[in-house]
Amino acid sequence: RRVVSAGPSSGGSRRTAAGRQGGVAEPAASSPGRDALAAPGVGDQVDVALSRELEGLAHRAWPPLRERHVGGWVLRASAGSSRRGNSVWARGDVSDLSVALDEVRGFYAAAGLRPTIQITPVSVPAGIHQALDAAGFDDTGPTDVCTADLADLAERLDTVAPAETIMFDGIADTWLDVAGRVLSTFADQRTGTLKVLANLTVAAKYAMCVADGVPVAVGRGVFDGDWLGVYSMATVPGARGRGAARAVLAGLVTWAADAGASRAYLQVEQTSAAARRLYGALGFRPVYRYSYRRHHHPVGGPDVSPR
Structure with missing residues (x-):
């Protein structure tokens, strides 16, 4: 897997962060037919x-x-x-x-x-x-909010198949084109979305996976405290199931680990079956549902x- 920086900050070579366990528990063991990311909802006990x-x-x-x-x-x-x-x-x-x-x-x-x-x-x-x-x-x-230890996540992503991952400091046109093909926030709601992202006060990075010279998947990461927030993950339909999302996530994890993060969080809708399987296999565990x-x-x- 090759990571390329398109801005002054590089995604860099992989580094395993020293994982901090505070606030991130060991993921529950999964079993056939069990949704490992089903979180407690209203009326249930949560942290x-x-x-x-x-x-x-x-x-x-x-x-x-x-x-x-x-x-x-x-x-x-x-x-x-x-x-x-x-x-x-x-x-x-x-x-x-x-x-x-x-x-x-x-x-x-x-x-x-x-x-x-x-x-x-x-x-x-x-x-x-x-x-x-x-x-x-x-x-x-x-939607379930899930967390993972960043060091554990990096180890699980070390098995990612070779792919080119380009890291941007801001939203590049090619990144936006891929996101707009999958996510409505970057399509019919693009104007408002770009205004929202222009107001960010936390560090952000944009990752894009390229397969055979064609951009096929994107994701956005934010670094806040010791957390990596994973957002805007999108893979074009023809490239799904081939490791593109894993490559994007690996790029974001490397960037955040280099910046000093030790934990990661993301939000995954109850209906996003493929994403839930991926994140569950990577060790994310649920915290609460909204x-x-x-x-x-x-x-x-x-x-x-x-x-």
Whole structure:
């Protein structure tokens, strides 16, 4: 596998980071038919501190274009790009839940978006789930947040078949072309997405796998604290199942390890069967599950894509 840097920072040769175990448990043993990435959801016990830390990391990795605070809630709007960027982060308490929901409806109506609240096992206040049921908010997009020790991940990726991985400091046109063929956030929601990524305050790297001279897969990594966040993983249909995603991930892991990261996290939708098999085999383990509660009455705005 060949790693090429297209900017001043190189993906570099592979280095195994000294893995720090804090916050990352050993992955559960998998068995036939078992989904190794199925995480605890609402009503289940989770690692509260780690779950809150990961939600904070994800917020910085996808900063909204506009936000408004209602008590402990963060109302986010990003021109329809991604559900995370256009939903409420219920991170803290509100003094009056009914009033807060009215604020949510008004905020998103003004933005031309469907009122949406991201729900995790650590969302507050108590009673939010029943209130959303009563207010006509549906439940969609279940997604599992998973973590891995970076040193272990690097070792598992050492078996990647030879491939050329190009690393970019910013979004190159070729990277964007591949992402746009697979991910709606880089296709019909491209304008908002590029504005979001221009607002990043954490270090980022863009990886692209090239097979036989043709770009076939991409991914985005963010480095925050001692964490590598893995985002925007996409492989064109004709190249799937050939190790392209593993090559992209290996490039991001090498970069993050060189930068001092010791842990990795990612989000994988419940319906992404192939991705779940890959990440489970690489040693990721689930921490918690989130979903989006959307008001069932649309306001004429665009539907937004996952995450």
